[in-house]
Amino acid sequence: MELRDLKKISEQHKDKLQKIKVCAFDVDGILTDGRVWWAGEEIGWNRSFNIRDGYGMKVLQRAGYKVGVISGGNSVGLRKRFVENLGLDFMYQGSEDKRGSFLELMNEGYAAQEILYMGDEHFDIPLLKRAGFSATVPEACVDVKSIVDYVTQIEGGRGAAREVIDLLRYACDIYPEIPDFEN
Numbered sequence: 001m002e003l004r005d006l007k008k009i010s011e012q013h014k015d016k017l018q019k020i021k022v023c024a025f026d027v028d029g030i031l032t033d034g035r036v037w038w039a040g041e042e043i044g045w046n047r048s049f050n051i052r053d054g055y056g057m058k059v060l061q062r063a064g065y066k067v068g069v070i071s072g073g074n075s076v077g078l079r080k081r082f083v084e085n086l087g088l089d090f091m092y093q094g095s096e097d098k099r100g101s102f103l104e105l106m107n108e109g110y111a112a113q114e115i116l117y118m119g120d121e122h123f124d125i126p127l128l129k130r131a132g133f134s135a136t137v138p139e140a141c142v143d144v145k146s147i148v149d150y151v152t153q154i155e156g157g158r159g160a161a162r163e164v165i166d167l168l169r170y171a172c173d174i175y176p177e178i179p180d181f182e183n
Helices: 006-012 027-031 051-062 076-085 099-107 122-130 160-171
Strands: 022-025 066-071 090-093 115-118 133-136
Touching: 006 160, 022 027, 022 051, 022 099, 022 160, 027 066, 027 160, 051 066, 051 160, 066 076, 066 099, 076 090, 090 099, 099 115, 099 122, 115 122, 115 160, 122 133, 133 160
Parallel strands: 022 066, 022 115, 066 090, 115 133
Antiparallel strands: none
16 A cells, blocks of 8 residues: 655645644544453453554644543543553543533633544544544544545554644644754
8 A cells, every 4th residue: 555645635734734733632443443342440441552643642742732632432541541651631531422522622722723633433523523624534434534624544543643643743844853863
């Protein structure tokens, strides 16, 4: 499979992407492949995450973006990954009605056009329609794919969020600081 030229595609979305200040991601189906398993009473239902998505989120945070998740799921594993491990700026979980979480971000002073949202299911549609830039994955339901700004080439849980993060990075000239070996 030939990968898309994300730098070229970012130019098509530059007007919307350059307004973004907050990046919010759904978890199941976006940051995971949608599979869950029981990890015992202490953890509950657990998921696997892609390290490239997490690194991309950290790059955005270092560049001054507010980054977090809005998930209908609720588990200790999510808190451990996104709060304790990645130190994301926000984490809303436990309700399929995600409108309140989106409104909380707006109440912090962010306009809807300054929020990027990535989701894949019917209950994500209100946020996807309201966000300044919306994206989903190839395996999302048809209703979602028909309304978003961008559908990734990479599947959920395999670096799809990173693909969208890279679109934003290229549109806004954000590159992680990489020191030379000698320095």
